[in-house]
Amino acid sequence: MIPITIDGQPVEGKEGENILQVALDAGFDIPHLCYNENVKPYGACRLCLVEVVRRGRSRMTTACTYPVMEGIEVLTQSEKVLRARRMIMELILAMCPGDKLIQDMAKQMGVEQVRFKKDDNKDCILCGLCARVCDEVVGAHAISFAFRGDRREMVPPFLGEAMNCIACGACVVVCPVDVIRMKEEGDERTIIRWKRTLKMKQCKVCGNYFAPWFQLEKFKERAKLPKDFFDVCFTCRG
Amino acid sequence: MGRLSSPQELEKYREGIRRRRDPHQAFITVCGGTGCHASGCHAVVDAFKKVIQEKAKGNGVGLRVTGCHGFCERGPLVVLHPQKVLYQRVKPEDAPKIFEETVLNGKIVESLLYEHPTTGEKIVSEEEVPFYKKQMRIIFGNNGSIDPAQIEDYLAVGGYQALCKALFSMKPEEVIREVKKANLRGRGGGGFPAGLKWEQCRNAPGEIKYVICNADEGDPGAYMDRSLLEGNPHSVLEGMIIGAYAIGAHEGYVFVRHEYPLAVVNIGIAIQQARELGLLGKEILGSGFSFDVQISRGGGAFVAGESTALMATIEGNVGEPRAKHIHTVISGLWDRPTNLNNVETWANVPLIIDRGADWYTQIGTEGSKGTKIFSLVGKVNNTGLVEVPMGITLREIVYDIGGGIPGGKKLKAVQTGGPSGGCIPESLIDLPVDFDRLTEVGSMMGSGGMIVMDESTCMVDVAKYFMNFLKDESCGKCTSCREGTRRMHEILMEITEGRGTLDHLDLLEELGWVTAEASLCALGGTAPNPVLSTLRYFRDEYKEHILNKRCPAKVCRALLKYRILSDVCTMCGRCAKACPVEAISGKVKTKKEKGIPFKIDEQKCIKCGMCFESCKFEAIEVQ
Numbered sequence A: 001m002i003p004i005t006i007d008g009q010p011v012e013g014k015e016g017e018n019i020l021q022v023a024l025d026a027g028f029d030i031p032h033l034c035y036n037e038n039v040k041p042y043g044a045c046r047l048c049l050v051e052v053v054r055r056g057r058s059r060m061t062t063a064c065t066y067p068v069m070e071g072i073e074v075l076t077q078s079e080k081v082l083r084a085r086r087m088i089m090e091l092i093l094a095m096c097p098g099d100k101l102i103q104d105m106a107k108q109m110g111v112e113q114v115r116f117k118k119d120d121n122k123d124c125i126l127c128g129l130c131a132r133v134c135d136e137v138v139g140a141h142a143i144s145f146a147f148r149g150d151r152r153e154m155v156p157p158f159l160g161e162a163m164n165c166i167a168c169g170a171c172v173v174v175c176p177v178d179v180i181r182m183k184e185e186g187d188e189r190t191i192i193r194w195k196r197t198l199k200m201k202q203c204k205v206c207g208n209y210f211a212p213w214f215q216l217e218k219f220k221e222r223a224k225l226p227k228d229f230f231d232v233c234f235t236c237r238g
Numbered sequence B: 001m002g003r004l005s006s007p008q009e010l011e012k013y014r015e016g017i018r019r020r021r022d023p024h025q026a027f028i029t030v031c032g033g034t035g036c037h038a039s040g041c042h043a044v045v046d047a048f049k050k051v052i053q054e055k056a057k058g059n060g061v062g063l064r065v066t067g068c069h070g071f072c073e074r075g076p077l078v079v080l081h082p083q084k085v086l087y088q089r090v091k092p093e094d095a096p097k098i099f100e101e102t103v104l105n106g107k108i109v110e111s112l113l114y115e116h117p118t119t120g121e122k123i124v125s126e127e128e129v130p131f132y133k134k135q136m137r138i139i140f141g142n143n144g145s146i147d148p149a150q151i152e153d154y155l156a157v158g159g160y161q162a163l164c165k166a167l168f169s170m171k172p173e174e175v176i177r178e179v180k181k182a183n184l185r186g187r188g189g190g191g192f193p194a195g196l197k198w199e200q201c202r203n204a205p206g207e208i209k210y211v212i213c214n215a216d217e218g219d220p221g222a223y224m225d226r227s228l229l230e231g232n233p234h235s236v237l238e239g240m241i242i243g244a245y246a247i248g249a250h251e252g253y254v255f256v257r258h259e260y261p262l263a264v265v266n267i268g269i270a271i272q273q274a275r276e277l278g279l280l281g282k283e284i285l286g287s288g289f290s291f292d293v294q295i296s297r298g299g300g301a302f303v304a305g306e307s308t309a310l311m312a313t314i315e316g317n318v319g320e321p322r323a324k325h326i327h328t329v330i331s332g333l334w335d336r337p338t339n340l341n342n343v344e345t346w347a348n349v350p351l352i353i354d355r356g357a358d359w360y361t362q363i364g365t366e367g368s369k370g371t372k373i374f375s376l377v378g379k380v381n382n383t384g385l386v387e388v389p390m391g392i393t394l395r396e397i398v399y400d401i402g403g404g405i406p407g408g409k410k411l412k413a414v415q416t417g418g419p420s421g422g423c424i425p426e427s428l429i430d431l432p433v434d435f436d437r438l439t440e441v442g443s444m445m446g447s448g449g450m451i452v453m454d455e456s457t458c459m460v461d462v463a464k465y466f467m468n469f470l471k472d473e474s475c476g477k478c479t480s481c482r483e484g485t486r487r488m489h490e491i492l493m494e495i496t497e498g499r500g501t502l503d504h505l506d507l508l509e510e511l512g513w514v515t516a517e518a519s520l521c522a523l524g525g526t527a528p529n530p531v532l533s534t535l536r537y538f539r540d541e542y543k544e545h546i547l548n549k550r551c552p553a554k555v556c557r558a559l560l561k562y563r564i565l566s567d568v569c570t571m572c573g574r575c576a577k578a579c580p581v582e583a584i585s586g587k588v589k590t591k592k593e594k595g596i597p598f599k600i601d602e603q604k605c606i607k608c609g610m611c612f613e614s615c616k617f618e619a620i621e622v623q
Ligand SMILES: Cc1cc2nc3c(=O)[nH]c(=O)nc-3n(C[C@H](O)[C@H](O)[C@H](O)COP(=O)(O)O)c2cc1C
Pocket: B185, B186, B187, B188, B189, B190, B191, B192, B194, B214, B215, B216, B217, B218, B219, B302, B303, B304, B305, B306, B307, B308, B340, B341, B342, B343, B345, B346, B521, B522, B523
């Protein structure tokens, strides 16, 4: 166990954990958007800023990317931290002014107004969670960031249909601003944002369309399952 | 020649090269650097080849195509040795005359000499040209006399002597101690002490370690790293071998952008030649120390030069910076201890080992030792690459070396450090230039770019220009950097187009603070410099744009007002024809008719300036 202090309180973290994880587990409130414990920390949204004092030197850093180290002091509510977080929140709110979660977070942090031109044509906050889940959890590598600077975008390869996408919907679940949508119509499932439509497989027992063919084939291939393994849906299999 | 297997063999080989070279023998050097290449040096080289072939039969006049001499603005440059006569802006047709008069008869071709811009005096010797006189070219100097594709040339001027000294009479720790004592600071921008980095890397646990040379040089205005690699690649390589020995690394990379084809070729040749002579590879000079170098090519993004992005690129991943709470000296390339230094940093190493830290530390200031190469550009008479001792004043660089501001204009500011550097106002012209002074005044050493700006420059426009570059070149990962630079640029657009408010200035400052404090890498960390430094020194100019909707330097187009002086107007009607939006009315005067002086309708005017260009009578005023 690695002893640290957060806002003066002694807390213990485990080797390999980051400050955000430890702080959240201990009940501290640090706003965050691009962190999810199922994938590697990325440090993109910059909302989880904290001050870390180590060997007498203080610096601002993102809690999600900072490993717990013996003896560090973490300040989650210092004036500097709050000031920086507020501006970052305002910048994010300007990117997607219509999103409920972002609006609520902003309100909670005291961000009342947006002093920038609001982006009407953007909705994604570029947290990268969808791609990280797709890479690290699903293993499909269907989407990735493209372009630099203010042209950065999360897209399928060559901006076309995401050919590796198995339409599992993990990205739909993980997106904090809810801009990746899935629709099912008849025997088809579409992940609208990635322009991916896949035919669904029908259960031999109940007749429901339960999962995309392509996805099931991939699973069988990866887990070396028998050919007829997915002929019956999960519910009917019991 | 096979592999040399001891320092004695190297010395014998060197002696042989020197013996074959008569120091009094005439040879012609033509600069083959990037600048001179652009101004046509290749035709000059061909012309000299032809003349030598025809006229110098058995006479043994040498011709050498060298790397960049620095004075690119006056290229193609030709220097005749041993007298060191400098001819500038040489054309192919000058070759026979130069050969006839100077090489054969020792006479000077007056018309090709450099003329002092103020006194008009003709200057014969390269060293006497003011551009070179105040420079201290300990790193860059050999560029002008060696052929980068010939390892013999480098050996003849004492090359790989420092390597011998390090390998055979110093322990790795002693090499590190010497570099620490010399207080060599990284020339790639940050100014981090190289010796300390080497020591940390040496002490880091792990068998496999790497050294890397950063030749990404992403600042579009700087080209000193390119010129060093093109003109004297062995000096960089020798530095890397010494560093690898000190650190205990056996593998190295030179990371060079693919837009630098000649640099790639020349460092490639240098590596090959060094290998053949046993200066690289297994058991270097029979010492038991092995080290080899590979070239890795970068795609050319500005951010790819950042240390962690660079390592990710070499690994074959996306060139994006990552958090480095564990330093790259402990866990860098493929998670192994890695020491990265800039091209110029590496090139300093042989000199420090050869001449010693005591000699080296005599040059420079308290906190910054040695020299620094700057790329001097902008509104200054002499542009090019200049190597100066740390601590030289901006005044000396701009006026003595740079020859002052052209066209009798006034100096306004000097921008240093590359795109994310800052603007230093004319009032600080006596600032000694070193790492710490530049940071103190809100700028930085950065890439070594130095842009001179005169009174016709608008500082708000300058900030906008750099912010535009940075918002494009940020990798885009951090909200603070991506959105911060974008919003700063957006606000600067508002101000330069006449929609600025005083609140914008506070907002710029707040955005600047957050961008610098909250972003992951040093791109975000330094990106606000152009904005913050101009706000600090030129706030009145911002206010003039905001309050009076006026651009004092007459640069911001949207704020210009065009007016026709009715008493000067000859009623020729040219302006009305030139105007693309028919904003000008009046009546042309003819022999029969009186005519009406022309007038611009401000509402319709799109400030394109066509009328101003078209008027032959200076009847149009810009405000
Ligand atoms: C955006 C960015 C671009 C950089 N580009 C370069 C570069 O082109 N060349 C370079 O040597 N260092 C560059 N650096 C600095 C490197 O990260 C690193 O500090 C340097 O190569 C270390 O070498 P030094 O200690 O010898 O200077 C850059 C840094 C940043 C943040």
